[in-house]
Amino acid sequence: MDLDTRIAQFENMCREDPDNDMAHFSLGNAYNQAMRFDDAAAAYRRCFEANPAMSKAYQLCGAALMAANRTDEAAEVLTEGYKAAAERGDRMPQTAIKELLEKLDAPIPEVKVKEAPAGAGGSFVCQRTGRPGSQLPRPPFKGPIGEWIQANISKETFDGWIAQGTKVINELRLDLSRDQDEAMYDAHMREYLGITDELYKELTGEDPPSSATA
Numbered sequence: 027m028d029l030d031t032r033i034a035q036f037e038n039m040c041r042e043d044p045d046n047d048m049a050h051f052s053l054g055n056a057y058n059q060a061m062r063f064d065d066a067a068a069a070y071r072r073c074f075e076a077n078p079a080m081s082k083a084y085q086l087c088g089a090a091l092m093a094a095n096r097t098d099e100a101a102e103v104l105t106e107g108y109k110a111a112a113e114r115g116d117r118m119p120q121t122a123i124k125e126l127l128e129k130l131d132a133p134i135p136e137v138k139v140k141e142a143p144a145g146a147g148g149s150f151v152c153q154r155t156g157r158p159g160s161q162l163p164r165p166p167f168k169g170p171i172g173e174w175i176q177a178n179i180s181k182e183t184f185d186g187w188i189a190q191g192t193k194v195i196n197e198l199r200l201d202l203s204r205d206q207d208e209a210m211y212d213a214h215m216r217e218y219l220g221i222t223d224e225l226y227k228e229l230t231g232e233d234p235p236s237s238a239t240a
Contacts, residue, residue, distance in 0.1 A: 032056050040072070041199070047077035048197045052210070054086060063094040071103070074110075081111040081119035082217055088126050101132040112137035119158035122188035152180035154220045159183065170229040171221065179219055187218045209235040 034179050036053035043049060054069035070087035074080050091100035111120035112135075127134055150161040151226045159180030165172035175184065176212020177223060194200065200207040212235065216226065226234040 045076050046197050047073045048194055051083055058090060063090045068089040072136040078110060083116060084110060085119045085123050091183055097130055101130050105135055108135050110136055114156045115157055118154050152183045152219060153178040154183050173227055186214060190218055
């Protein structure tokens with residue numbers, strides 16, 4: 027599916043269901059690939075307005091605003107996103123937002139460190155959230171990505187992805203028997219778990235399928 031077709035698909039989905047945060051997130055990604063940064067920022071904003079828990083949407087909205095030379099708005103969104111990510115314990119988006127704020131020479135908000143939930147113990151620390159948890163007993167699937175997830179992502183965070191992944195399938199109407207839909211699902215999983223395109227290539231030696239198909 028070419029980029030213009032995907033943009034039209036997600037635009038239609040957003041019109042039909044304005045509160046569908048995943049549709050707005052995917053539309054933002056498609057606009058971003060088309061270098062339509064103003065439109066991308068608007069889509070990401072609709073995403074985190076519909077679902078404030080989507081810390082990544084704040085980060086990508088701020089980055090799109092920076093690309094559009096709307097730096098004052100970018101600083102406002104990134105400051106809000108930094109606080110939201112810190113509140114949720116989303117360490118990877120929080121770190122990425124901090125780097126963007128530093129590029130803007132904007133102050134880093136003071137936030138309280140999110141405490142680990144009661145009963146969370148052990149020495150395994152999730153690299154996405156920075157919180158202690160349980161390690162997955164085995165890789166969730168074969169290959170270097172599955173091995174990285176077991177080594178770096180807690181069971182609690184991966185269980186959170188399973189719930190979010192179900193939402194992705196339902197709200198984006200994915201049919202995982204289709205290669206393009208499977209690639210889109212995998213791209214959302216990597217976004218959620220903090221597996222960047224650079225990390226994917228480092229682990230697999232290949233470019234991520236999302237760069238062409240998701």
